[in-house]
Amino acid sequence: MASEQHGRHKFVEVTEVFKKKKDDIKKDTQEFQNHISPTYEEIALDLENQLANLDGGYEKLTTTMSKQGEQWHREIDIVINKMKTELGEIKEKHRDILQKHLNEIKQIQSLIKETLQTIRKIEKSTEVSSTIEYSSKIREFSKFPAKVQVSLPTFIPKPAIDREKLYSLFGQITPLSTATEENVLSLNQPKTSVRELLDKPELVATIQTGYKELHSVTCLNEDRIWTSGETNDIKCFNIKGSLLQTIKTKSGRGHNDITVDSDGNLLYCDWTDRTVNIVKNGQTEELIRLQGWKPDNLCVTSTGDLLLTMFSDDRTKSKVVRYSGSTEKQTIQFDDEGKSLYSGNGYTKYITENRNHDICVADCEAEAVVVVNQDGKLRWRYTGHPSVTKNEPFEPWGITTDSQSRILTADSDNHCIHILDQNGQFLRYIDNCDLEDPTCLCVDNNDNLFVCEFEKGNVKKIKYLK
Structure with missing residues (x-):
């Protein structure tokens, strides 16, 4: 009797295991059919397209x-x-x-x-x-008059041009950039669609902030922005231009760069007291305090780290430092030859991270956009684009990136925006929206561009993608 009961119990266990395995097989079949196989097909198709477009x-x-x-x-x-x-x-x-x-x-x-x-x-x-x-x-x-002897002029050819110098002057071939994306995380997530540039960017809205010198803007979401200017007021506006909130800096000083973290908390740096501060639920907390250096500009990375540009007290050195919370993780200051990546001074150096994790700095005094990879290795420099209509030297101020890994930087003296691809190749200008002295830039989640006009105190919202 006991043996018979034990047999029935074992049969039930086997039946349950069999049923569970059947369910697992069905789920696996669906996973292969609906996700895994299509993803591999998509990857293969993408590689085939890349090969087809190679030549x-x-x-x-x-x-x-x-x-x-x-x-x-x-x-x-x-x-x-x-x-x-x-x-x-x-x-x-x-x-x-x-x-x-x-x-x-x-x-x-x-x-x-x-x-x-x-x-x-x-x-x-x-x-x-x-x-x-x-x-x-x-x-x-x-x-007798003096005998006049007028000698022929001479042509003195310059020494033979150094071929390596000529090569560098002619242009630059950027190294291959191989970006790998983790597909395990993206199986059930929509891919970023390709968005082309509009032939003619459109001015969507103009927000009057009331600042006499508008220094910084950052997007809280699609409807709200934070702004900072010459006063100690950091203001939050909606897209209609209504003032929603004002935060006072702890030091009482203005000209603070600002950004927002993934939780929507406001961060600002204050070079007067060498601090980086975070505002949570209306309360301001000191996050970082520097010694011998002053914070300049900042951005939050895709991993939640903080990137901070800073200059030394004597204004002879500049560098980028990565923080996790208040802990220093990485310093970026020199190239492989030991030369400074950034100009040594106290001039503003706006910073942003691209989707490929490149770190992009607009170094106005060096007249260059300096881009390094996430390890701090120099990838390329952009020093402007030849133009018959842009007569002032290229001195980049604000910088931001979009969902297509394009880089946008403000050319304040020429009253325009340069759009580059992730390898530093010039794509086009935004110069048709009556921009005046553009400085700081930011892009929201829908790739709308927000531009600070320094002296007017306006923020302009611009649509530049299809």
Whole structure:
């Protein structure tokens, strides 16, 4: 009896295990069909597309190089023609100098001939009066003019151009950048769709902040922004321009850079007391206090770390430091050759992180956007784009990135925004929205761009993607 009961119990266990395994097999089948297999198909298709577009992409690069070469040839021809024109002008001056002196000599020669004819006439004459009145001209004509020798100009060719220097001046080929994305986390998440640039960006809204010098803006969400200016008030506005909240800085000083963390908490740095502060539920807490350095600008990374640009007390050194909370994790200051990555001074250096984890700094005094990878290795520098309409030097201020890993930086003196791809290649300007002295930038989750106008105190919301 006991044995029979034990057998039935064992049969039930096997049945349950069998049923559970059947359920697991069904779930696995669905997972393979609905997620795993389509994801691999998508990855394979993406790789096939990349391979299919490989030749075309490299052909575009070589075409760009060829156009650059043609431009260089044109510029060299312009230089040569300009020098030839200058040489022609010098030649005419040379001719004029010689001709002037020759005319003077010929005039004297004519006088000498006339004098000689007069002397010979007197010599043959028997008239007493003309002989007695004769006055010698020898002394007058013996004062010979200086002999003029005008030397030809010389052309001094510059020493042969160093090929490596020429190579660096011609352009830069960025190294291959291989970005890997963790697909396990993205199986059930929508992928970021490709969004192209609008042919003509559109001004959506203008928010008047009341600042005389608008220093910083950051997006809290799609409807709200935080702003900071010359006063100790950090203000929160909605997209309609209504003031929703004001926070006073602890030091009572203005010109503070601001950002927001993933929980919506406001962070601001205060260079006057060397602190970085966080505002939680209306209460301000000191997060970081520096020694020997002053905080400049900051951003929060995708992993929740804090990136902070700072300058030394004597304003001779600058660096980027990564923090986890208040703990220093990484310092970025020098390249592989030991040279400073950033200009050493107290000028503003806005900072942001790209989706590929590159760290992008707008170094206005160096007239460059400096981009390093997450390990702090220099990837590239962007020093502006040649333009016949942008006449002022490129001095980047604000910087931000969007969902497409594009980089946007404010060119304040030329009143425009430069849009770059993640490898530093110029894509286009935003220069049609009546921007004036743009400084700080930020992008919301829908890729709307917010631009500070420094002296007007306005924040402009701009749509630039399709």
